[in-house]
Amino acid sequence: MSESTNVLTAVAWPYASGPRHIGHVAGFGVPSDVFSRYQRMAGNRVLMVSGTDEHGTPILVAADREGAPPREIADRYNRVIAEDLRALGLSYDLFTRTTTKNHYAVVQDLFLGLLRNGYVCPQTTLGAISPSTGRTLPDRYIEGTCPICGYDGARGDQCDNCGNQLDPTDLINPRSRINGETPKFVEEEHFFLDLPAFADALGSYLQSRTNWRPNVLKFSLNLLDDLRPRAISRDLDWGVPVPLDGWRDRPDKKLYVWFDAVVGYLSASVEWAARTGDPDAWRPFWQGGNAKAYYFMGKDNIVFHAEIWPAMLLGYSGQGARDGQPGPLGTLDLPWEVVSSEYLTMEGKKFSSSRSVVIYVRDFLARYDPDALRYYLAVAGPETQDTDFTWAEFLRRNNDELVAGWGNLVNRSVSMAARNVGAIPAATGLTDADAALLASSRAAFGTVGDLLGRSRQKAAIGAAMRVVAEANKYLSDQAPWKLRESAAAEDRDRMHTILHVALQVVDDAKTLLTPFLPHSSARVHGLLGGSGEWAALPRLEEIGAETAVGSPSYGVLTGDYDTGARWESVPLQVGRPLAPPTPVFRKSRCRSRSWTATATSTRWECPRRTTSGRRWRPRRRSVSAGSSRSVTRWPRRVGARRPRRRIRTSTPRWPYTRTR
Numbered sequence: 001m002s003e004s005t006n007v008l009t010a011v012a013w014p015y016a017s018g019p020r021h022i023g024h025v026a027g028f029g030v031p032s033d034v035f036s037r038y039q040r041m042a043g044n045r046v047l048m049v050s051g052t053d054e055h056g057t058p059i060l061v062a063a064d065r066e067g068a069p070p071r072e073i074a075d076r077y078n079r080v081i082a083e084d085l086r087a088l089g090l091s092y093d094l095f096t097r098t099t100t101k102n103h104y105a106v107v108q109d110l111f112l113g114l115l116r117n118g119y120v121c122p123q124t125t126l127g128a129i130s131p132s133t134g135r136t137l138p139d140r141y142i143e144g145t146c147p148i149c150g151y152d153g154a155r156g157d158q159c160d161n162c163g164n165q166l167d168p169t170d171l172i173n174p175r176s177r178i179n180g181e182t183p184k185f186v187e188e189e190h191f192f193l194d195l196p197a198f199a200d201a202l203g204s205y206l207q208s209r210t211n212w213r214p215n216v217l218k219f220s221l222n223l224l225d226d227l228r229p230r231a232i233s234r235d236l237d238w239g240v241p242v243p244l245d246g247w248r249d250r251p252d253k254k255l256y257v258w259f260d261a262v263v264g265y266l267s268a269s270v271e272w273a274a275r276t277g278d279p280d281a282w283r284p285f286w287q288g289g290n291a292k293a294y295y296f297m298g299k300d301n302i303v304f305h306a307e308i309w310p311a312m313l314l315g316y317s318g319q320g321a322r323d324g325q326p327g328p329l330g331t332l333d334l335p336w337e338v339v340s341s342e343y344l345t346m347e348g349k350k351f352s353s354s355r356s357v358v359i360y361v362r363d364f365l366a367r368y369d370p371d372a373l374r375y376y377l378a379v380a381g382p383e384t385q386d387t388d389f390t391w392a393e394f395l396r397r398n399n400d401e402l403v404a405g406w407g408n409l410v411n412r413s414v415s416m417a418a419r420n421v422g423a424i425p426a427a428t429g430l431t432d433a434d435a436a437l438l439a440s441s442r443a444a445f446g447t448v449g450d451l452l453g454r455s456r457q458k459a460a461i462g463a464a465m466r467v468v469a470e471a472n473k474y475l476s477d478q479a480p481w482k483l484r485e486s487a488a489a490e491d492r493d494r495m496h497t498i499l500h501v502a503l504q505v506v507d508d509a510k511t512l513l514t515p516f517l518p519h520s521s522a523r524v525h526g527l528l529g530g531s532g533e534w535a536a537l538p539r540l541e542e543i544g545a546e547t548a549v550g551s552p553s554y555g556v557l558t559g560d561y562d563t564g565a566r567w568e569s570v571p572l573q574v575g576r577p578l579a580p581p582t583p584v585f586r587k588s589r590c591r592s593r594s595w596t597a598t599a600t601s602t603r604w605e606c607p608r609r610t611t612s613g614r615r616w617r618p619r620r621r622s623v624s625a626g627s628s629r630s631v632t633r634w635p636r637r638v639g640a641r642r643p644r645r646r647i648r649t650s651t652p653r654w655p656y657t658r659t660r
């Protein structure tokens with residue numbers, strides 16, 4: 001990119017109803033961070049914001065489950081999630097929460113702006129009351145049969161089986177979850193967002209979005225066929241108050257959680273600006289068409305980001321069918337791109353905390369490096385189609401590609417140069433092979449950068465890893481170790497040249513992989529004698545209770561990410577001292593084949609039985625193979641025929657991994 005652009009990375013807000021699992025970070029977390037890190041390296045100004053979504057039914061259901069007040073649940077999981085995202089290295093400029101005074105103020109401002117311009121109207125609708133007590137029955141306490149999928153345990157606000165949002169009156173055979181009685185429906189007033197008033201404006205907006213992924217654009221355009229007014233207040237006791245006389249203090253009516261959560265992108269930007277000391281610093285990312293705003297989420301959230309949020313922005317800015325005046329914040333820009341991922345499944349099943357098909361992020365990171373997970377999600381994640389996570393594939397990717405491919409290239413080139421030269425050697429007289437490899441590595445900055453700019457991350461990491469493969473092949477072909485013992489000066493010079501070329505390509509590959517693998521790229525930067533910080537990581541900053549609504553102090557994620565690392569090949573400084581490296585990646589052992597999960601944690605088990613029912617011994621031993629590399633043997637089934645030793649097979653099959 002030639003000139004600097006403002007880039008807003010708006011990342012979906014995880015619910016603070018429990019710890020998040022790896023399927024969640026596959027959809028919103030890692031792709032948005034890869035994107036933001038690349039944009040910063042390309043010289044753009046990036047603002048990456050998100051936070052925990054702390055209102056609505058999921059929090060209340062978790063509160064019921066754990067027997068705690070909703071605020072306590074929100075406080076607890078806000079911290080758990082922020083710590084997980086920090087451990088993954090996600091470079092949020094601000095990761096905050098929806099229970100802050102600032103968020104309440106911005107949400108209420110948006111509501112009032114829409115109301116003034118006539119896009120929010122009161123409508124009479126049917127609400128449920130309990131016949132025995134006469135009190136309002138919140139939606140989540142009504143249960144019945146889903147009219148869409150027929151699931152019998154659907155709640156009055158949504159069906160957990162098919163995921164559709166429902167109204168209590170949609171349910172077949174509605175009943176109270178408290179005492180089983182049939183609720184009585186009475187007329188009551190709620191506020192609705194007049195989506196049909198945005199049909200024309202949304203239509204021309206979406207028609208112009210030719211840069212979107214085709215599946216996202218097609219889905220969004222289809223949504224326009226069925227625009228109906230949508231309720232934005234709800235019978236709930238936990239949420240942002242409706243900022244109107246007669247409503248403000250009512251304990252049973254709040255703004256609906258979806259309305260407050262989508263405003264989070266804007267409120268978090270405003271909060272970030274206030275924290276930087278320049279309260280207007282958010283404006284260049286939101287106004288005047290000076291920025292490109294990219295929204296990252298899973299596909300179940302497309303409707304909110306491609307239809308409802310743009311409608312709210314248009315209405316607040318006075319740009320729907322009824323026109324109007326911009327609200328106090330001014331005219332706001334629409335999303336530049338909605339980048340939606342598909343679903344990650346788990347060994348063939350849908351992730352589900354309630355069905356124990358889940359692996360939580362922190363439990364994963366307790367066992368594996370964050371870059372191992374990041375690599376897997378980048379290379380095998382659900383970018384454009386649903387994708388299945390399997391342990392066998394995770395191990396193969398980690399052991400064969402990260403460890404044996406990239407880690408091995410770093411290790412053998414740096415250790416050989418460190419042992420034989422002690423510094424970055426000089427190159428004298430490049431052969432065609434040398435020049436070809438260097439040219440290919442330099443050209444990758446254009447290819448990979450272009451793919452990253454278009455959020456084609458799978459293709460991008462594939463192209464970066466091709467540079468690694470070419471360099472490994474180059475080293476094997478050139479065999480600098482054969483020249484090590486030679487007394488001839490020209491052989492020594494040739495060895496130095498080969499090592500110089502290899503190290504230069506290692507340095508390039510480190511830069512190309514930095515958006516995906518910030519932790520290990522920073523280590524490679526250090527191994528090559530690079531100075532200064534290379535890939536900055538987020539920090540958890542403690543915030544006093546004064547900015548929260550009723551919570552004690554809490555942590556926000558933030559960081560200073562502009563390290564000066566640039567998206568370009570930088571010539572290595574000849575003579576810079578090198579030390580023998582420590583391995584950059586760890587080979588993974590499959591301790592994790594079996595696990596059970598509760599709503600809040602994963603319990604790992606070393607299985608005594610394989611799925612075929614045969615016993616196997618969870619034992620392994622390491623033997624020296626006459627080199628510094630140790631060989632790990634895998635537990636084998638007792639009574640099974642001893643497997644033939646597999647040498648360099650590309651797909652190790654459980655429970656045997658490759659031995660060398």
Ligand SMILES: [Zn+2]
Nearest residue numbers: 146149159162
């Ligand atoms: Zn359903």
